[in-house]
Amino acid sequence: MKHKTIGIKDIAERAKVSTGPVDKVLNNRGGVSKATREKILKAIKELGYKPNILASNLKSGKQRNIAVLIPKSTPNIPFWSLHQRGFDAAMEELAPFNFNLEILNFDQNDENSFKTQVDRAIGSQLDGLLMVPIFKKETKRLLDHCRSTEIPVLFFDSHVEDLEYTSFIGQHSEESGFLAAELLDKCLTRNQKILIVTLEEKDGNHLHFKKREAGFNSFHQKTNVKLLKYENTTENLEKVKKDLLGILQQDKDIRGVFVTNGVNIVMPIVERIGKENYKSIGYDLIDQNIHFLNTGALDFIISQKPARQAYEGLKLFYEMFVRKQIPQKDYFLPIDIVVKSNLKYFSSHITL
Amino acid sequence: MKHKTIGIKDIAERAKVSTGPVDKVLNNRGGVSKATREKILKAIKELGYKPNILASNLKSGKQRNIAVLIPKSTPNIPFWSLHQRGFDAAMEELAPFNFNLEILNFDQNDENSFKTQVDRAIGSQLDGLLMVPIFKKETKRLLDHCRSTEIPVLFFDSHVEDLEYTSFIGQHSEESGFLAAELLDKCLTRNQKILIVTLEEKDGNHLHFKKREAGFNSFHQKTNVKLLKYENTTENLEKVKKDLLGILQQDKDIRGVFVTNGVNIVMPIVERIGKENYKSIGYDLIDQNIHFLNTGALDFIISQKPARQAYEGLKLFYEMFVRKQIPQKDYFLPIDIVVKSNLKYFSSHITL
DNA sequence: ATGAAAGCGCTAACAG
């Protein structure tokens, strides 16, 4: 069954022009008189023309250069290495379309390193930019450049308000906190208290943590559950540990622990006192955290789905460049709940 | 930067033949002498040739006919309507590659209707078959036909042992049951009992339910938690309801409810007695179940990800036909935990 | 501003 495809030639014929102008109209390249443009658009509509992306990409065969501005992974913060799987998967899938990825790493605690990479991005010949917008001022500078050169910019991981970007992909942090609260609530009784812990890198980007906490609190506005809060930097870890130990030992009504960041530091203390006394929840599927899921000390992990963010980000460029679709503004990924029994699905390479 | 692509011509040149035989070797079409075949394969390897799927599909432009053998959705069992979203998404994404879907519905309680559709599938000109293998005998007949005509067959939703199929996509039912047990265990104390409920259609396919239960039991081999079990068909619903009400009222130590099937029938009874007394978990994101998640009567839903199964199934055919990849045997999708707070991500059309 | 025409890399039909 050879479904008669209508192509650029049919349009040309119908509009009584040749294929040259038709192509120009289809790709908004200009250089077509108003009159013929009208005729062509009319023919396109009448014939219900759908472009053949295979033919179009076969002919042009052009490279699409995508730069990825992402913090570098460190032994302490291996989180940023989790994205690679998604980049790899997408590149593999998009291989026929000549995507070209340049990863630009920076130190998330050092604005200068960010600036350096922003400069490199501005200097290179880009078709698209996928970035974690950690530092606002430099991000704005980069964004201005991209706007003037019409390069689409996708944010991932972190959201920044009132900046003009193309699209965002990531987790809704408040909702993840709200979800965490619901989960702990199911495991605890009403007279039990919950400790909220946030441990921060000294100069880091803490937006996520605040939002998670806000979401958590928002759930508990309707309950009478007592929430305690401990917040500190990771500069003096010994003090942090002593503090936490003290808090948990002193108040035996604390039975829930919500860690917005640094769950791998908190869990050894919980284990010391007795993991069977606590229900706990933390973020991110890094090995240090997974360990405590396996020992049973940590009950839940909420994943930000870094690999999926990376994968969907690149696919979004495919949608834009190859399929000429206009993306939605924001893509909030599903918030996955990971426990010991379903861990393998999320840590393995099976799915993203 | 024009990365010099090596094509079929380069191979021909290198092997001192023309493109004709090269194409035949690449596509295993036969009709090539052993000697030239060797030369060509050598050249392919030496040059690291990668086929250009754009060109290949542009030229051949052939239709791929995929039949989908799936139970029909009914008001009572809307589950089978959830797949459509996945089919739609995949078809949209694969539009350039001329896939053609034929949905063959059957009554999952009527082997005859299945047979009818098997006949239709055998009679039509297929390139691939995506099916729920409910009835073993007829499935085998269809499989034999497909093997002899070299049509790849993907099973989804249900797994059938010792049948030769290409690949399976779905949920690992035992593991989902094990997960359910872990979740309830987090919410209950050791002296509380759990009721396992299975409600079956009279002639249905109950493999999933048994496996879920087995997984659940397997978790509790290491605990001292008391498990009770209630199993019945949905033929006499009044009796079922009376039975359940009796069981729950009589034994106030029952605080957990695990429903392998029919959670929408069980939950009204839980609500009647007092939903705050129970932690409960059931399967499938159909509206009737979602309702109880929203009222707070049902704590967890495990989704089989029907839309994702449908989507991945079609994508697998894309991998096979277009990208000429050989699929793995089994794809077990991640087991998602859905609670009230993250429900919207799984019921909406955002992601699959 | 428009038309004509040469391919992109591959397939498939046909001739040798």
Place this chain on the structure above:
DNA sequence: CTGTTAGCGCTTTCAT
């Protein structure tokens, strides 16, 4: 069995 060749639908260059 092997070589030749005409396109697939679109982009792009060059001439008009």
